[in-house]
Amino acid sequence: MFSSLGDSSAALFQLAAVSITAQPYIESGFLASLTNSIFVALVVMALIYFVVRAGTRRASLIPGPVQNGVEFIFEFLYDQVEQVVGPKVAPRAFPLLCTIFVYVLVANWFGLLPGVGTIGIGHDGDRMPFMGLAGEPEIPLLRPATADVNLTLGMALCFMIVWFYITMREAGPIEFLKHTFAPKGGLTGFINVILVPIFFFVGIIEVISILFRPVSLSLRLFGNIFAGENLLHAMSSLGEQFGLGTVGQFISSIVLPLPFYFMELLVGVLQATVFALLCAVYIQLSTAHDEEEH
Numbered sequence: 001m002f003s004s005l006g007d008s009s010a011a012l013f014q015l016a017a018v019s020i021t022a023q024p025y026i027e028s029g030f031l032a033s034l035t036n037s038i039f040v041a042l043v044v045m046a047l048i049y050f051v052v053r054a055g056t057r058r059a060s061l062i063p064g065p066v067q068n069g070v071e072f073i074f075e076f077l078y079d080q081v082e083q084v085v086g087p088k089v090a091p092r093a094f095p096l097l098c099t100i101f102v103y104v105l106v107a108n109w110f111g112l113l114p115g116v117g118t119i120g121i122g123h124d125g126d127r128m129p130f131m132g133l134a135g136e137p138e139i140p141l142l143r144p145a146t147a148d149v150n151l152t153l154g155m156a157l158c159f160m161i162v163w164f165y166i167t168m169r170e171a172g173p174i175e176f177l178k179h180t181f182a183p184k185g186g187l188t189g190f191i192n193v194i195l196v197p198i199f200f201f202v203g204i205i206e207v208i209s210i211l212f213r214p215v216s217l218s219l220r221l222f223g224n225i226f227a228g229e230n231l232l233h234a235m236s237s238l239g240e241q242f243g244l245g246t247v248g249q250f251i252s253s254i255v256l257p258l259p260f261y262f263m264e265l266l267v268g269v270l271q272a273t274v275f276a277l278l279c280a281v282y283i284q285l286s287t288a289h290d291e292e293e294h
Helices: 002-015 036-056 065-085 090-110 149-170 172-181 190-236 245-255 258-293
Strands: 120-123 126-132 137-140
Touching: 036 065, 036 090, 036 149, 065 090, 065 258, 090 149, 090 258, 149 172, 149 190, 149 258, 172 190, 190 258
Parallel strands: none
Antiparallel strands: 120 126, 120 137
């Protein structure tokens, strides 16, 4: 009995073996760099562009449904950004933070659409020049964009570039170095001299934490979305594992993942919020002292 349980556990573990890397549609040639996650990233970008374009192309005093929705989202997000980074920095930080939140949210939810990860090229290890629904494809046609660490790391690095520009523009290099390494609290005299080495060491730790921000931002988002992809994959395959037959497998592939779809909808919102909120907090931490002085 224990051996059968062990075999079942091993099989269940294999059910969640979604490829951790994005896969190209063609292995050689110019299109070899076009992976299934890059394709989805382009689709999400085009989808957001056309929706925003449709809502702002012919703006009017009496907005239509699309314009009204786009303006509501922008105004709501701007208020949230302003509350975190302050009214002085918000105009510069908002375009990046709004783009990050909207893009990550749409990309996360796009990965939950039926067919993402299940429709693809090839079957049972034999690559075929056509797409099919039977079994698990060798190369999924669509892969959630945020389940690719290349995309999440790219967004994190882009944020750090903009963060550095905003910090240097608002605080300047001298103020940034003073804020990072100098003693805090306006201390003077002998106690200030004693605390200089301590705060200098704390500043070095702060610099190291800044350098690790792209890694923590990207891996947090990638890990949660990739784990959700594995979870849905495993739940939809349980019917096949337990030998429920054709009808039972079809029903279980729809019913069993359903509760987790609702959970992943919530995870998609939370991860987009966490990514954008942390970016906003990082900007606020490096620019708030400049606002206080003014």
